[in-house]
Structure formats: C-alpha cells, structure tokens
Amino acid sequence: MAPDWTTLRIFLAALELGSLTGAASRCGIAVSAAARRIQDLEAAHGVQLLARSARGVRPTAAGEVLAAHARALLAMEQRLGDDLRAMAAGETGRVRLDATASVIVGHPLPERLAAFRARYPGIAVELAEVTSATALRDVGEGRADLGFITTAKLVPPEIEVRPWREDRLLAVAPATWRSRLPERLSFAALIDEPLVGLVAGGALAVLLDEAAERLGRALRYRFVTASPDAAVRLVAAGHGITVMPDGVMRVYGAHLGLVGIPLDEPWAQRTIRLVSRPGPELPAAARRLLGVLVSSEDGAA
Numbered sequence: 001m002a003p004d005w006t007t008l009r010i011f012l013a014a015l016e017l018g019s020l021t022g023a024a025s026r027c028g029i030a031v032s033a034a035a036r037r038i039q040d041l042e043a044a045h046g047v048q049l050l051a052r053s054a055r056g057v058r059p060t061a062a063g064e065v066l067a068a069h070a071r072a073l074l075a076m077e078q079r080l081g082d083d084l085r086a087m088a089a090g091e092t093g094r095v096r097l098d099a100t101a102s103v104i105v106g107h108p109l110p111e112r113l114a115a116f117r118a119r120y121p122g123i124a125v126e127l128a129e130v131t132s133a134t135a136l137r138d139v140g141e142g143r144a145d146l147g148f149i150t151t152a153k154l155v156p157p158e159i160e161v162r163p164w165r166e167d168r169l170l171a172v173a174p175a176t177w178r179s180r181l182p183e184r185l186s187f188a189a190l191i192d193e194p195l196v197g198l199v200a201g202g203a204l205a206v207l208l209d210e211a212a213e214r215l216g217r218a219l220r221y222r223f224v225t226a227s228p229d230a231a232v233r234l235v236a237a238g239h240g241i242t243v244m245p246d247g248v249m250r251v252y253g254a255h256l257g258l259v260g261i262p263l264d265e266p267w268a269q270r271t272i273r274l275v276s277r278p279g280p281e282l283p284a285a286a287r288r289l290l291g292v293l294v295s296s297e298d299g300a301a
Contacts (some may be wrong), residue, residue: 005077007037008070011049014038015067018056092122093285098135098147099127100203101228103272106247107165109148109293116292123285132203139275145286146276146293150245151203152267155275162274162294167245169204169268170260172252174238177259184264187211194240196231197221207267208243232256245270 003011006027013023014034024034042049047062059067086092103109104127113125130138135147140159148164155161171185171193182189191212197219198205212219222240225231229252231242236256249260262268276282276290 003041003066003070005074007041008074010034010037011041011063012067012070012074014050014057015059015063018058020050020057086122088284090123090284090288091120093283094124094126095146095283095286095289096126096138096144097128097289098130098138098144100132100135100148100150101129102150102167102204102245102248103148103165104129105228105251106167106245106249107272112293112295116289119292120285120288123288125289131201133201136275139277142277142281145282146274146290149203149273149275150270151206152270155273158278160276160278162276163271164274164294165272167247167270167272169243169263169265169270170246170249171241171263172232172235172244172249172258172260173241174236175257175259176238177241181261183261185261186264188215188217190241190243190263191215191217191219194222195219196234196240196242197224198228198231198242199224199226204243204245211265211267228252232258 006029010020010023010027010029013026014020017023017026020034020038021031024031027034038050045062048060049063049066050057051060051063099109113127116123116125128138128144130147132149132151135144135149136151136155136159138144139147140156149155150167171181171190173181173193187208197208200206200209208219223231223234225234228244228248231244232252233256234240235242236258243263246260249258252258253260274290274293276286279287282290
C-alpha cells in the first residue's frame with residue numbers, strides 16, 4: 001500500500017500538532033477516518049509510525065523516515081502543481097514550429113522568435129526547417145503546433161490558417177546580365193534562360209513546374225541545389241538564373257553582385273500563411289507564440 005497525498009498530509013500535520021484530532025481538523029476529515037488511514041498504512045508496512053499517549057502522538061523511528069520522505073514528496077507535488085499551472089497559463093512549455101527556408105531567411109521570423117524568447121524565457125521553441133507540404137502535414141497530424149506555408153493550395157478545414165506576409169518572386173541573375181534582361185521578365189522568357197533550381201518537392205519548385213506545364217514546356221536546369229545559399233553562389237558565378245522570393249534576394253544580393261527582376265506573372269505574388277492546430281487543441285504556450293507572431297509590433301502584419 002502506497003500512501004496517498006491526503007494520508008501524508010494527515011501524518012505530517014499530526015507530527016506538527018502532536019494530535020490526530022488537530023490533524024484531522026486541519027485536513028477537513030473525521031478523526032476516525034484520519035486514524036484509520038494511519039492504522040492501514042502501519043498495517044500495510046508492518047511498522048508502527050506513531051507512538052500514542054495521553055499527551056498526543058509523536059513519530060517512531062519508522063515515522064521519522066516516513067516524515068522525511070513525505071516532506072520531499074509533498075514538496076515535489078507542489079512543484080509539479082506550480083509547473084502545470086504555469087504551463088496552463090502559457091508561461092512554460094514547448095512549442096513545435098515548422099517553417100520553410102524562405103520564411104526563415106526572407107522574413108522577420110528570427111527577430112520575432114528573439115522577441116518571444118525575451119518575453120517568455122520559460123517556453124522553448126523547436127523550429128524545424130521543412131517544405132510547405134511537410135509543415136501542413138505536421139500540423140494536421142499534431143507533430144507541430146504552428147507552421148508557415150508558402151503554397152497557395154487549399155488548407156484542410158480542420159486546420160486554422162491566417163495570412164502572415166506577402167512576398168514576390170524574382171528572377172535572380174548576375175548584375176552583369178542586367179543590360180540584356182527586361183525590367184520585368186515573363187516566365188515564358190525565363191524558361192529560355194540557363195536555370196539554377198532548388199531541389200524538387202518544395203512549394204517554389206512545384207509552383208515553377210506547374211507554370212511550365214501550363215505552357216506545355218519542361219524546365220531544364222543547368223544545376224539543381226538543395227539550398228538558396230548554393231543556388232545564389234552558382235548564379236553569382238554566372239551559371240544561370242534562379243527564382244527566389246524578394247526577401248531572400250535582399251539577404252544575398254548586394255554582397256554577391258546579383259540583381260532581382262520581378263517575374264511578370266500573377267502567381268509570382270505570394271501570401272505566406274501561418275497554420276495552426278485548432279484553437280481548443282493548441283497548448284497555452286503555442287497560443288503565446290501565435291500572439292507574438294501575428295502581433296502588429298514593429299510593422300508586422
């Protein structure tokens with residue numbers, strides 16, 4: 001028989017007050033019920049815990065051992081309760097956030113996460129760099145609390161979605177090519193240029209493949225890379241043109257000698273969306289992060 005919290009409180013109160021009657025009164029239980037709890041505990045472990053006399057009760061040697069453990073356990077229970085209340089209030093916890101590389105690099109997500117950490121130091125954010133499709137799947141299946149997606153595809157009704165930012169897709173070329181390229185570039189014209197692409201599966205790669213398919217064309221890449229870093233280095237060396245959001249271009253353009261030319265296509269204007277688990281399923285810590293991410297502070301949308 002393991003002692004329950006109520007029995008431990010009665011036992012410690014009896015030691016403090018020297019009386020089972022006083023302990024029962026403090027704990028809001030009948031004296032007979034309090035006495036029965038202590039007797040059952042003694043019988044279960046085959047030891048006497050309280051020495052009883054006309055002057056009250058005092059602990060035996062076994063009672064002193066129980067008292068030491070009881071105080072530690074009740075202190076642990078108090079900390080557990082405090083931690084759970086803090087989690088319920090959104091002051092501690094862990095949030096899982098998915099985001100595409102273009103959102104991390106080209107938008108103020110890192111700055112928002114820094115502001116969140118300063119405001120809620122007890123909440124840890126697990127950030128995963130994934131594709132839009134993975135972010136949407138992770139949120140839908142409960143592996144992530146929040147996610148950023150750049151795809152324009154429909155979001156399942158069980159997932160909450162909010163517009164977050166806008167970006168525009170640019171054709172990024174070496175600055176030395178600027179004189180031979182127009183102010184705005186159609187996708188049909190872009191296909192005829194040497195291309196540097198990003199690995200298949202991401203929202204941008206899918207978008208470009210679909211646009212080429214509508215034209216009855218196929219994209220022919222000179223190189224395909226797994227990251228924007230590699231793509232812009234190849235472009236800077238004169239291997240071709242790549243497509244990336246304007247926010248990402250701003251990070252690389254100046255120091256690599258690149259120029260960004262707007263794609264003259266309606267689909268080149270994209271809406272970054274923030275998806276989340278339904279409100280009732282969203283932990284308090286995740287709701288805190290959501291509030292910071294959608295805040296209008298510092299010019300945020």
